[in-house]
Amino acid sequence: MFNFDFYNPTRILFGENRLESIDKYVPAEATVLITYGGGSAKKSGLINKIKTVLGNRKVYEFGGIEPNPRYETLVKGVEIVRNENIDFLLAVGGGSVIDGTKFITLASYYKGNSRDLLKYGMMPIPLDVVGKVVPFGTVLTLPATGSEMNSGAVISYEHGKYAVMSELAFPKFSILDPTITFSLPKTQVANGVIDAFVHTTEQYLTYPVDGKLQDRIAEGILQTLIEIGETTVVEPENYAARANHVWCATLALNGIVGAGVPQDWASHMIGHELTALFGIDHGQTLAIVLPSLLEVRREQKRAKLLQYAERVWHIEGGSDKEKIDLAILKTREFFESLGVKTRLSQYGVGADKIPVVIEQLKAHGMTALSETQDLTLDISQKILEGAV
Secondary structure, three states, X not given: OOOOXXXXXXXXXXXXXXXXXXXXXXXXXXXXXXXXXXXXXXXXXXXHHHHHHHOOOEEXXXXXXXXXXXXXXXXXXXXHHXXXXXXXXXXXXXXXXXXXXXXXXXXXXXXXOHHHHHOOOOOOOOHHHHOOOOOEEEEEOOOOOOHHHOOEEEEEXXXXXXXXXXXXXXXXXXXXXXXXXXXXXXXXXXHHHHHHHHHHHHHHOOOOOOOHHHHHHHHHHXXXXXXXXXXXXXXXXXXXXXXXXXXXXXXXXXXXXXXXXXXOOHHHHHHHHHHHHHOOOHHHHHHHHHHHHHHHOOOOOHHHHHHHHHHOOOOOOOOHHHHHHHHHHHHHHHHHHOOOOOOHHHHOOOHHHHHHHHHHHHHOOOOOEXXXXXXXXXXXXXHHHHHO
């Protein structure tokens, strides 16, 4: 197992009827900016419920944070923070709203050009670069990204998606009430299951370093998602299934699974380009890329793929090759059982578009991906060809 630092200060408030907790954890004298997305949180009455809990605090609103939040949108939120002396942010939404709010909290007192915060990628922004930040909490409405309990965000700018990482971007608290997610469209629920699943495999399907506990936690998340995946999609008000979905999504990317083990993230990097170029939902891109990536990288990931086949899918018989073949097939079938397509061609993207994707990967510096940094553009091309 590798050396690691683990730090996660986010307080989780899980279960039904937890909105009242906001009053306890938002400072009584705070001027609050509520951030949200396309308006469903407003139309459902959730924003009004939160404002009631906030009581006499001065409250502003900033809506319109889009899926794959755009830098150009977020800087408008930064201006509100500066102009109205906001001293607490409350993100009400899924990963995009929370990611966007993280950028606002980091950029609001940044003295340089806030676009500079996009240049650090997967490297944490140095603390002295950011300086003062605006604290924030979250009310989760879509279980998927795990952003409610980590310090990372992905921000869209021009034709790229950029990682932003800082330990100053951990939420102070996150309210995880599964009932708030009951009204989600089935597509978003399915995407969320896949996002949590692939977050886990990115940290698990690499190579062995004797991280026994991390492996067991990852396998538990994967098995739980397989067990409840179809149910949480087709029975949106099944509390038990949705509660497990919510908690799996949070644990998949709160730092526990990836502590002390190698991490891949190539499926995400390639998937981000598919979203940016063709508008395919993030979770859908992962369902497209991961099965093909596992096929192309089966030798590099052989030991962990066999472990995945045996421990997650309970595949006991057959040769090693047959076990790996079946594990990859079952992964694809699981995604499809959620109603998600797993081929580029099913989204109208043919092999003729692959060179465009490769050029974007090259332009964004994604020339040496994977846990071993040997996944070249040529290999990315093979993965995309296998995904058509």
